[in-house]
Amino acid sequence: MSRIIYRSIPALLVLAVGLVWMTMGAWGQSKTGKRVSDRSTGNRTTINSTKGGMAAHSTSNGEWPHYTGDLAGTRYSPLDQINADNFNKLEVAWRFKTDNLGTRPEYKLEGTPLMVGGMLYATAGTRRSVVALKPETGELVWVHAEFEGQRAVNSPRQLSGRGLSYWTDGKGDDRILYVTTGYRLVALDARTGTRIPSFGKDGMVDLKVGVVYGTGQQIDLEKGDAGLHSTPIVAGDVVIIGMAMKEGMTVVTHNNAKGQVRAFDIRTGKQLWAFHPIPRPGEFGNDTWLNNSWATNGNTGVWTQITVDNELGLVYLPVESPTSDFYGGHRPGNNLFGESLVCVDLKTGKRKWHFQVVHHPIWDYDLSSAPILADINVNGRAIRAVALPTKEAFLYVFDRVTGEPVWPIEERPVPKGDVPGEWYSPTQPFPTKPPAYARQTVTVDDLIDFTPELRAQGLKVIEQFRNGPIFNPPTLSKPGGPLAGLTIGTTNGGTNWPGAGYDPETHTVYAPASNASVTPIGLIEPPEGFSDIKYVLGRAGQPFRVSEGPGFGSAADFPQEPRRRAAPTAPAAPGTAAAPPARGGEGGGGGTFVQGLPLLKPPYGLLSAINLDKGEIAWQVPHGDTPDVVRNHPLLKGMNIPKTGQNGAVGLVVTKTLVIMGDPQVTTTSAHPRGAMLRAYDKATGKEVGAIYMPAQQSGSPMTYMHNGKQYIVVAVSGGAYSGEYIAFALPDEERPTSNGGDRQR
Amino acid sequence: MKVRIRIKIAVTAIIGLAAIGVFAPTPRAQETAQARSVWEGVYTEEQAKRGAAFYSRDCASCHGSDLSGADEIPALSGPAFLSNWDGLTVGDLSERVRITMPPNKQGRLSRQQIVDILSHILGANGFPAGKTELEPKTEVLKQIRIEATKPRAK
Numbered sequence: 001m002s003r004i005i006y007r008s009i010p011a012l013l014v015l016a017v018g019l020v021w022m023t024m025g026a027w028g029q030s031k032t033g034k035r036v037s038d039r040s041t042g043n044r045t046t047i048n049s050t051k052g053g054m055a056a057h058s059t060s061n062g063e064w065p066h067y068t069g070d071l072a073g074t075r076y077s078p079l080d081q082i083n084a085d086n087f088n089k090l091e092v093a094w095r096f097k098t099d100n101l102g103t104r105p106e107y108k109l110e111g112t113p114l115m116v117g118g119m120l121y122a123t124a125g126t127r128r129s130v131v132a133l134k135p136e137t138g139e140l141v142w143v144h145a146e147f148e149g150q151r152a153v154n155s156p157r158q159l160s161g162r163g164l165s166y167w168t169d170g171k172g173d174d175r176i177l178y179v180t181t182g183y184r185l186v187a188l189d190a191r192t193g194t195r196i197p198s199f200g201k202d203g204m205v206d207l208k209v210g211v212v213y214g215t216g217q218q219i220d221l222e223k224g225d226a227g228l229h230s231t232p233i234v235a236g237d238v239v240i241i242g243m244a245m246k247e248g249m250t251v252v253t254h255n256n257a258k259g260q261v262r263a264f265d266i267r268t269g270k271q272l273w274a275f276h277p278i279p280r281p282g283e284f285g286n287d288t289w290l291n292n293s294w295a296t297n298g299n300t301g302v303w304t305q306i307t308v309d310n311e312l313g314l315v316y317l318p319v320e321s322p323t324s325d326f327y328g329g330h331r332p333g334n335n336l337f338g339e340s341l342v343c344v345d346l347k348t349g350k351r352k353w354h355f356q357v358v359h360h361p362i363w364d365y366d367l368s369s370a371p372i373l374a375d376i377n378v379n380g381r382a383i384r385a386v387a388l389p390t391k392e393a394f395l396y397v398f399d400r401v402t403g404e405p406v407w408p409i410e411e412r413p414v415p416k417g418d419v420p421g422e423w424y425s426p427t428q429p430f431p432t433k434p435p436a437y438a439r440q441t442v443t444v445d446d447l448i449d450f451t452p453e454l455r456a457q458g459l460k461v462i463e464q465f466r467n468g469p470i471f472n473p474p475t476l477s478k479p480g481g482p483l484a485g486l487t488i489g490t491t492n493g494g495t496n497w498p499g500a501g502y503d504p505e506t507h508t509v510y511a512p513a514s515n516a517s518v519t520p521i522g523l524i525e526p527p528e529g530f531s532d533i534k535y536v537l538g539r540a541g542q543p544f545r546v547s548e549g550p551g552f553g554s555a556a557d558f559p560q561e562p563r564r565r566a567a568p569t570a571p572a573a574p575g576t577a578a579a580p581p582a583r584g585g586e587g588g589g590g591g592t593f594v595q596g597l598p599l600l601k602p603p604y605g606l607l608s609a610i611n612l613d614k615g616e617i618a619w620q621v622p623h624g625d626t627p628d629v630v631r632n633h634p635l636l637k638g639m640n641i642p643k644t645g646q647n648g649a650v651g652l653v654v655t656k657t658l659v660i661m662g663d664p665q666v667t668t669t670s671a672h673p674r675g676a677m678l679r680a681y682d683k684a685t686g687k688e689v690g691a692i693y694m695p696a697q698q699s700g701s702p703m704t705y706m707h708n709g710k711q712y713i714v715v716a717v718s719g720g721a722y723s724g725e726y727i728a729f730a731l732p733d734e735e736r737p738t739s740n741g742g743d744r745q746r
Numbered sequence: 747m748k749v750r751i752r753i754k755i756a757v758t759a760i761i762g763l764a765a766i767g768v769f770a771p772t773p774r775a776q777e778t779a780q781a782r783s784v785w786e787g788v789y790t791e792e793q794a795k796r797g798a799a800f801y802s803r804d805c806a807s808c809h810g811s812d813l814s815g816a817d818e819i820p821a822l823s824g825p826a827f828l829s830n831w832d833g834l835t836v837g838d839l840s841e842r843v844r845i846t847m848p849p850n851k852q853g854r855l856s857r858q859q860i861v862d863i864l865s866h867i868l869g870a871n872g873f874p875a876g877k878t879e880l881e882p883k884t885e886v887l888k889q890i891r892i893e894a895t896k897p898r899a900k
Contacts, residue, residue, distance in 0.1 A: 104845050247817070491817055543811055550818050553849020591814065596825045628832050629825035632895045665829060674833040720830040721838040 056170065057116050062706025065116040067163045067231040068499070069653075069703065072373035073307040075501035077704050080656035081711035086735050087658070087680040087690025093712060093730040094138030098160065099723050101125020101143065102556035108159050108699055109716040109724030110229065110497075112651075115705035116166045119190070120714070121176055122726060123161040127556040128152075128181045130164060132193060135707040138728055142193035144186075146204075150222055151182035152555040156246040157227035159551035160724070162305075162497075162700070165234040166190065167266050175199075175266070177239055179228045181555050183207045185241060185264065200269030207241060210274070213257050215295045225257045228303065229497075229550070233315075235308040235346060239266045240315060244303035248325035248364070249491075249537040249547040252530065256323045259301025263349060273349030277301065277319045277337045284351060285336030290423075293331040299323040300338050304497050305370035307386075309400060313346040316386055316400070318367030325364040325491075326474045326521050327535040329421030334359045339366055341388050341396065343403060353403025357388070357396055359425035362474055363490045363521070365391050369499035376507045376612040378406060387502070387612060389511050392470070393438035393494035394431050395610055407433035407615050417473030417485070419523060421534055428471050433615035437608040438494050438513035439600070440470040442486050446600045450636055457594045462486060464591070465520055477522030477540040483591075484522030484539070488600075493517035498651025498701045501659065503683060508618060509610040510659045510683075516604040516647040518592045596629055597636075602644035607652070607661065609686060619686035624648070625667040625677065651701025653713070659683055662698025662715055678702070678715060678729070692729065696722035710736065783891045784836065787876020789865035794875060797866030800859050804848045813870050823870045828894040836880070837888030840864055857882035 057065040059077040069075050082090065099105040102125040113122035113133070119141065120133040129145040152158070164178035174190035185207055187199035195203025207228075208221045219226065225245045233240040240263045245256060263272040277300040279285040286294055300322045307316045322331055322338040340356040358365045369389040374397075376385050386400035397406040411427040439446060447458035465486035466475050475485040493514045500511035524538030538544050592599045603622035611618045624646025630636065648664025663676035676698060677691040700716025710730050718724040782788060802811065808819050815821030820830065831839055843860050846852070855863070861880040869875060880887070 107842075107846065249817070543806065545807060545810060545816065547817055548808065548819075552818075553852075554846070558849060558852065591812075593824055596828070598825070627825070628829045628894055634895065667829070668833045721834055721842050 057166070057168070062711075063116050064114055064703045064705045065166055066114070066234075067112055067165070068305060068307070068370050071233070071235055071308045071310060073305060073370035073499065073502070074372060074504060074654065075499075075652060075701070075703075076503060076654045078656050079704055079706055079711050081706070081736060082655070082680075082704070082713065082731060083657050084680065084682060084689035086731055086737075088692060089731055089735045090690075090692050090713070090729040091732055093136070093710075093728040095728070096122075096124075096131070096133060096138045096140075096726040097723070098124035098725065101129040101131070101145070101160075102127035104556075105723035106160055106554060107718050107720070107723055108551060108554070109718040109726070110159055110700045111161060111163045111716050111726070112701045112703050113163065113714055113726065114166055115703070115707070115712075115714075117168070117174065117190070118707070120705075121164055121166065121190070123163055123178055124724065124726070125160050125556070126158075126554055128160045128178075130176060130178055130188060130193065132176075132190070133726075135705060135712065136710070138726070144188055144193040144195075146180045146182070146184065146186065147557075148180060148182035148184075149557050152180070153558050154223050155181045155183065155227040155555060156225055157181070157229045157244050157303075157551065158553070158555040158558070159229060161229050161231070163231045165232045165239065167234045167237075167239070169267075177232045177234065177266070179207065179232060179241065181227065183227045183243075185232065185239070185269070187266075187269065198268065199266075205264060205269045205271075207243075207262075210262070210271070211243065211257055211260065213255055213298055216280075219257045225298075230303060230305050233306045233308060234266065235310055235315070237266045238272060238346060239264050240306055240308070242302035242304070242306060242317075244301050244320075245299050247547040247550075248299055248321055248323060250526070250531075250545070251324045251533055251536070254298070254323045254330040254533045255296045256298030258298045259320065261302050261306070261317055261344075261349070263346075272347075275317065275342070275344050275349045275351070277317070277340075277342070278322070279336065285354075288334040288336040289331060290333040293333065297323050297331045297335075300335075303366075304368055305499065307371045307373055308346060309373055309384075310346075312384070312401065314352060314400065315344045315346050315349075316371040316373075317342040317344060318369065318371055318388065320366035321361045321364055324533055324536070325366075326362055326537055327419065327523060327533060328360055328362045328423060329419070329534055331360075332423035334425060335361065341367065341371060341386070341398070343386075343400065355396065355398060355403060355405070355409075355429075357390065357392070357394070357429060359428060360423060362422070363471065363487060364519075365490060368494075368496045372500060372502045372509060373400060374502055374507060374509070374612050375504070376406075378613055378615070385612065387509055389495040389500040389509070391489050391492075391494040391496060393436045393440055393489055393513055395434050395437065395509060395511065396431055397434070397612060397615070405431070407431065414471040415468055415473060417475060419474060419476055419535065422473075424473065434610050434612075435617060437511055437610060437617060437620065438515045438606055439488050441472070442467055442488050442518060442600065448594050448597055448599060448601050450597070450601075450639060450641070454594055454597065454635065458599055461592060461594060461599055474521040474523050476535070477524050477538060479540045482522075484520030486592075487519050487521055488517060489514075490521065491517070491519045492649065493519070496649035498649055501652050501654040503654050506683070507612045508683070509612060510652060510654055511608050511610060512623060512650055512652060512661060513606045513608065514604075514647045514649060515606050515645070516598045516600045516602075518599055520592065595633070595635060597633060598630075598647070602626075602630075602641070604647040605645035605664065607659065607681065607686070609659075609683070621645075621681065621686040621688070623650075623661060623679070624663040624665060625669060627665055628667050631667075631669070648697070650698050653702045653704050654683065655704060657683055658689070660702055660704075660713060662694060662702065662717070664697055666697050666720065676717070678713070694727060696720065696725070699724070781889045781891065783893050783897060784868055784873040785893060785896050787874050788836070788878075788890050789861075789868055789875055789880040790877065791869075791875040793862055793879045794865040794869040797859075797862035797864065800855070800863050801866050804851065804855060805863065808848075813867065822867050827867075828871065828892075831892045832894040834892055835888045836864060836868075836890040836892060837884050837886075839892065840882075840887050841884060861887070 466482040523535035622645030652661035
């Protein structure tokens with residue numbers, strides 16, 4: 001293992017030096033160990049010692065102490081200073097550019113900051129640094145970075161991450177916990193950004209230690225396939241960590257690292273328990289891996305947010321696909337707990353119940369979203385429920401104590417495929433309620449129909465593929481067709497990693513969904529020597545391409561050859577010459593566009609409100625401007641096309657009256673220059689009540705907080721040529737209702 | 747008092763914004779007689795051919811030989827690409843490539859090779875070739891607007 005150089009690097013940022021000094025002075029500890037107020041702003045809340053440690057910090061104080069606002073995954077804040085009447089008057093309060101937190105800028109900043117105890121904390125930059133910012137100005141207070149070298153370069157998850165977690169003992173020991181690019185858990189002093197020496201080894205736990213493949217062989221600490229974008233989950237004095245691996249479309253081995261979920265003592269870093277989503281012999285579910293295939297398969301991690309019911313002492317794990325995403329011939333059987341929601345005990349990690357939403361997963365329907373804890377009332381019966389938004393666009397709802405579905409989930413027959421060696425589940429689960437909230441199947445009725453000619457071309461496009469209802473299986477790619485099995489919502493559709501939100505007052509889930517993510521799944525044999533797996537994702541007649549992990553190549557230390565002056569001579573023509581250029585606008589989506597337009601008709605992106613007492617969709621609206629390609633298309637000139645919404649994974653925040661979410665794509669319209677809009681919807685009706693301009697698309701989910709009587713919304717934007725930036729919005733002084741001016745609301 | 751504070755905040759904000767480049771001149775503000783659009787034949791066929799070979803070597807393994815992208819990898823042709831870059835300049839695109847591409851061999855491409863590859867990409871998106879090559883100078887490339895649709899003849 002390479003030497004780790006640890007630095008807290010305020011010195012790099014001249015401004016920060018003075019700030020750290022200033023704030024250290026202002027935040028001294030009193031003799032009783034309690035924090036004292038920051039006198040410069042007068043906003044510091046003294047934290048009382050509480051049983052759970054965390055109870056004093058809450059969205060109900062105007063804080064945002066967890067990635068999803070709370071442990072229940074709701075993204076809900078009761079703040080209402082910003083409302084339908086004044087949303088359009090929001091102004092940029094501050095910006096924080098992440099360009100210099102690493103060796104170069106990042107173009108996919110996915111983070112959501114925390115605001116707790118009068119300070120904002122976030123991960124940022126290609127180094128995945130941690131920053132503490134002043135909530136009113138975005139001013140940098142401290143920055144922490146781990147220089148992990150090759151280990152970060154090898155990471156399957158290289159972006160700056162979704163964020164971090166906060167813990168306090170209520171007596172002055174306040175910590176920030178995050179997972180580095182190289183898969184280490186780090187505990188920092190929340191005041192200074194320095195590591196807590198008594199945690200793990202000098203403030204760190206090497207999370208790769210104990211990660212295994214095969215029947216229990218330790219993975220290589222430097223090159224082993226383990227990382228994480230999601231945040232640690234802090235529940236009481238326990239911190240829970242998931243695990244992610246490289247993309248599972250073109251794997252080099254089916255015997256990959258095995259996913260696991262582990263809990264650690266937050267004071268010492270000592271491991272408390274580990275849950276094996278691939279059960280070992282003797283553990284429940286091991287027999288769903290026929291022919292002993294548990295021993296030769298991996299993945300099955302938990303790469304998205306985990307939720308916890310602290311009161312019940314239960315943890316909800318959304319588990320991803322086993323190896324590989326689209327071919328499971330090396331793992332006959334249902335493969336528990338692949339693509340299952342698993343409830344485990346917070347103290348022991350022991351399974352309480354589980355529900356497998358896809359048997360023998362071969363569609364990349366891995367569970368993408370934080371489960372949402374919801375106390376609902378169905379036909380007069382109070383139910384402590386858990387609702388699971390998915391890429392499939394089903395919202396699965398269970399009694400979270402027993403695991404019983406709230407509405408029946410039926411096993412229905414599904415078609416079998418014909419890929420040699422594959423094992424097919426004869427049935428799959430279908431929830432009877434609530435109805436699917438986005439497209440699940442590419443049908444002829446969904447095809448583009450702006451004009452009869454476009455529709456005719458759309459029909460020609462889908463003829464190349466094998467089509468069918470949801471659970472249309474992958475197929476071998478043949479030059480004469482079918483090129484692939486046509487699916488929607490598998491890799492990128494429905495609700496992805498940003499998840500959904502929930503209003504605990506009205507028992508309503510607000511779920512964003514991509515509605516036009518057509519994914520052809522075709523299989524080919526991997527090139528000689530590439531893999532031990534029989535089939536990988538590919539297209540007959542096209543050169544094989546490796547699907548890398550999200551953010552591949554973006555880590556700060558990723559190889560950079562010295563730039564050299566080269567003669568403008570072309571390299572010798574390679575064996576496979578570049579394909580003839582596609583005609584204008586034909587690329588993208590695996591050949592599923594029509595004249596550069598999406599194959600399917602609008603809406604391309606949706607926001608749905610789903611009432612959990614009734615199991616019904618209360619309202620559904622398109623989300624996002626009509627994309628430029630549609631609005632400016634020569635074949636659509638003069639047509640009046642209603643707002644189409646946009647395809648893309650974006651997240652939201654729910655407030656007292658609003659649902660707030662930004663556009664996933666940039667547009668240039670007569671109303672605004674190139675950019676994207678942050679939109680506010682009336683929670684009750686779905687009516688758009690405001691939209692403010694952002695310079696780039698939303699790339700990380702928004703959060704909100706109250707500080708010194710002012711409500712802020714912070715959102716991460718980036719993409720294309722626009723590098724990562726956190727932007728804070730607030731109302732100008734004269735627009736703020738005075739009735740809601742306190743720091744601690746409700 | 748309140749007003750003064752607000753002025754102070756405003757001044758600070760302006761200085762802050764200026765520091766992070768909010769008021770940096772946009773390509774449109776810089777428009778001069780040289781400003782052009784990708785529809786005006788800004789590269790040559792020969793250059794695009796050279797670029798195609800570099801593209802095959804350094805770009806195709808991720809973005810696809812047909813520039814179609816995949817999953818997390820953005821398409822370099824078609825609607826997604828044009829929507830991403832419409833209204834920006836070839837200079838913005840070349841800087842993005844220079845700063846981040848190719849991820850596993852950053853720095854491998856010279857500026858000349860980058861503009862050659864961009865020529866190939868422009869060709870693949872249906873933008874016409876012309877008589878002069880795309881020059882490897884950021885300040886020149888920043889004058890060439892990417893416009894998804896052909897502007898009407900004046």
